[in-house]
């Protein structure tokens with residue numbers, strides 16, 4: 480259901496983060512069920528998952544609004 484989302488924007492945002500403890504950037508992977516984040520430690524990963532969820536919620540809202548606008552334009 481979330482296939483219409485712009486995951487590349489979310490991927491860019493997540494991969495621009497750097498772990499404060501290890502100075503390593505994570506890897507964002509789009510999967511069939513949603514997404515997966517590979518990072519150096521669990522603590523950083525938890526933070527990124529939260530951030531990614533927030534971003535996906537925002538993207539969903541923007542995409543739905545765009546679709547609605549298109550649907551009502553005649």
Ligand SMILES: [Zn+2]
Pocket residue numbers: 498499500501502503518519520523
């Ligand atoms: Zn780390």
